[in-house]
Amino acid sequence: MQTQTSPKQNIGYRRNLAVELLDKDKRKQYLHAKKHGLPDILKYMYRPVLKDCKVVAASIVYALAAGVLPLLSVFIVEILVRLLMQNDASPERLITAAGIYAAAFFLCTAISAQLKNRFYSYFMRLRILFMNRIMEQYMTMDYGLFENPSFLDDASIWQRCLYNNANGLEGTYHRIFEMGGTLVSAVLLGGLLILVSPWIALSGILFVIVFYLVQKNIAVYKHERREELQRAARRSQWLSGEASDFRYGKDMRLFKMAGRFEQAFHPLIRAYEKLYKAFTRRELQLSFIESAALILIDIVSFLVLASKVHANAVSIAEFVMLLTAVTVFTQTIQLFAQGLAFIKSETMYVGDTIDIMEADLVSTGGENHVPGSGPVSIELRDVSFHYPGSDTIVLEHLNLYIPAGEKCALVGVNGAGKTTLVKLITGLYQPTEGQVLINGVDAATIPQEEIFSLFGVVFQEVQPLALTIAENVAASDTGIDRDRVIECLKQAGLWEKVSKLPKGIDSPMLKVIQDDGVVLSGGENQKLSIARALYREGTRMMIMDEPTAALDALAEEKIYREFDEILSGKTALFISHRLASTRFCDRIVLLDGGRIVQQGTHEELLKEDGLYQKMFTAQSKYYRSEEGEATA
Structure with missing residues (x-):
């Protein structure tokens, strides 16, 4: 395999991230240079939240309203038992106590529910803003990065963070909002139990610590294997999309391809099974530690309450209240521990997403500018190219000069490297070897945005x-x-x-x-794309890469002849597999196997006994045959 190197990283040269990020270690260092701790991620997440006073106030009120609910449940039990044990207990007093409790419970529940529902969409909006920033990265990052599956597996972990509102970023926002109430409950109940015995509260704190550490271990284990999981997920999504795509519906049915797609899913399902078995095994190995910590709370609570009863230190009403308090406290701290573990697990993926959002995925650099105005000249000097990560040479030691203002046609059989040549000229890729010069200036020293602004391009694949x-x-x-x-x-x-x-x-x-x-039809979509290229102002070179492939030969030639008039004053490069449609060009270049094998005018190339003449003769016979059938 030929070694692919990026341009010299001297001042004035653009980077070549498509090549640099092929190396796994360099990619990890570039994308995840910072180690995000939990406080750092939360600080980043809550930067916009803390600026909104309404959300802060709502969080505090929710925490207080939801937090006192368990305490109300504990006290009402003690009050009702105490009233029932009185000799002069009356139904009116019981009903009054129950009514006060119901009113307080309803009020706190209504407040907490209203606040939770009212601000639910606020956190959804934050997730969508994060997603917009990710989409902006995907729309602007170096085109060559899409050729790197490992990069895509790493970068697309954002989907785990932003694709739903139950997990990831938004799930963390919701859980922290709700945990305010859980924390208040734990503090109030813990404070009540400390008055009885600090050991119950301490055992609860111990449980939270143990549960958090166990779940953190499991979460880190899963996070370390996130690329394997994402690789299987990305392929599954692709297969699902293709299998359900309406465009392939006819092929699916006529050629009975459903079974083949089903077979393709089998190895992915096995990959999923292998990963989730490993996750389950880790969870089972550590689950007994959580269970032991939870049992410890029950044992300590039982011993403390039993000793109080044995010493006649509490009344029956107080005993019932404390028993209820211990039960609710255990449930509350368990819920709080689960919340902490959830936040730790999900914020690791939030950290990955922040890395992708903040990463510079555009090959920056370049201090030169394209001199002059009007049409530009293009020169490819000893250019060789293979796609990042591939060992197949697409272009090999290619030399081509297109003078300013020339209308040049690039022709050749499928796979000859024509579209790849366009990507190199327009700056979507940088050559593996050699130089691309624009008005005599090395394109590797020109900022990418300036290169893009020079060209109006109609690509072969068009999708409005x-x-x-x-x-x-x-x-x-x-x-x-x-x-x-x-x-x-x-x-x-x-x-x-x-x-x-x-x-x-x-x-x-x-x-x-x-x-x-x-x-629109395929041909109409191509015309729409041509109109877009013509609309763009400041274009100094037009490139048409099979822009009329969906049109018939006569319509294609008509459009090309109109281009001859429209594009006066601009350099133009036309790519077509129909040789007759490019006769109006100043020069025709024939590409075969990544090399230029012939070039000249249409008439000059027909006189040569070469590939161009053979291709033109074969195509002419085909069109004459079509015309004869139409006449008949």
Whole structure:
């Protein structure tokens, strides 16, 4: 395998994260350089919460209202027993006591329930804000990082943290909010029991410590194997998505592929079973320690209460109250310990998510700028390339110069490396060896955003977003030049279709969000993508990578000839597997096996006894055959 190296990390060169983060140790150091302690994570999480006085006040009131409920239950038992034991006990006094208790219980329950429900959506909004930041990272991070499965397994652990409201970030917010009441209850009940004997309270504190440490051990064990779990989850999600994707419905049924998908799930299920067996084994090994600590509370409580009864130190009413208090106290501290363990477990994944949110996933650097204005020249100088983590050479010692303002066509068989060449020119990837020069400046020394701004690109695979047609063309939802959108749609040959829609350019696309969304054909989607490339201002080079693959040959040639007029004053690179459609270009470059094998005008290449002539002759026979069948 050829060694892939990033550009020299001198001042002025951009980093190449797609290559740097292939190494596991470097990736861990880069993404998780800081060791987040629980206080650090909570401080980060509660930075926006503590600025909101309403939420802080609600948390305090909830804690007090929910916290006194168990204490009310303890005291009402003692009061009712004491009243029943009195000689002059009357139903009115019992009813009054029960009524006061019911009113207080109802009031505290109503307050705590209202506050919990009212602020539930507040914590959901915080989770969505975190998710938005993650999505922004995914939309801006180096394109080459998507070629690294190990990076994706590590980075996508955020899904464990942000995909639902019961676990992860939002689950932690909710649990801490509720634990305020649990803490108040534990303190009040513990204080009551300390008056009887400090040993009961101390055994409760011991249980909390033991339970927390045991659950922390289990949580750390699971967290250490999170990448294995995420790898299986990512593959399962992909298979599930493909199996349920409407686009593959015909293939599934006609070729009976359901069984093959089911077979693909089997190794993933076994991987899940292996992991969860290991988790269960660890939990079983340590569960007896938790049980022993819980039993210790019961033993201590029994001995203390038994000694008090034996010494006639408590009345029957006090005994019932203390017995109730011990029972409720045990349940409360168990709930509190479970909450602490939950927070410790979930915040580890919150810490991972913070790492991804805060990581710089764009190859920064580059101090040079593209000189001049107008069309740019492109030169690939002894360029070789293989995708990160792969040993397959896609381009090998390739040299190509495209003068400013030239209309160059790049042709070749499938897999020749045409699309890869586009990704190198546009800065989505950096070459393994050699240089890409823009107006004579090494692209590795130019900031990435500046490189992106130079090009208007129509890629082979086109998928519109669930926005309006105007927003898809303008690639924005603000400051849209509507006249320019219409003009670009006309130039791309889509205006006739759009103008007949009830809402015109304001028509929503797809049916993902709007039921009346417009679903375009494959060829129409490509025209929409062409309109978007034409709309972009400041473009100094246009690249069309099989932009009309879904169109028939005549429609493709018509659009290309219109491009010849539209793109005057810009450098242009056209990629097509249909050789006849690129005859208008100043030069045609034939790529085969990652190398340039021929280049020249259409007429010059036809005169040569080479691959271009053979491909053109074969394609011409095919189209003539189609025309003959149509005539017949």
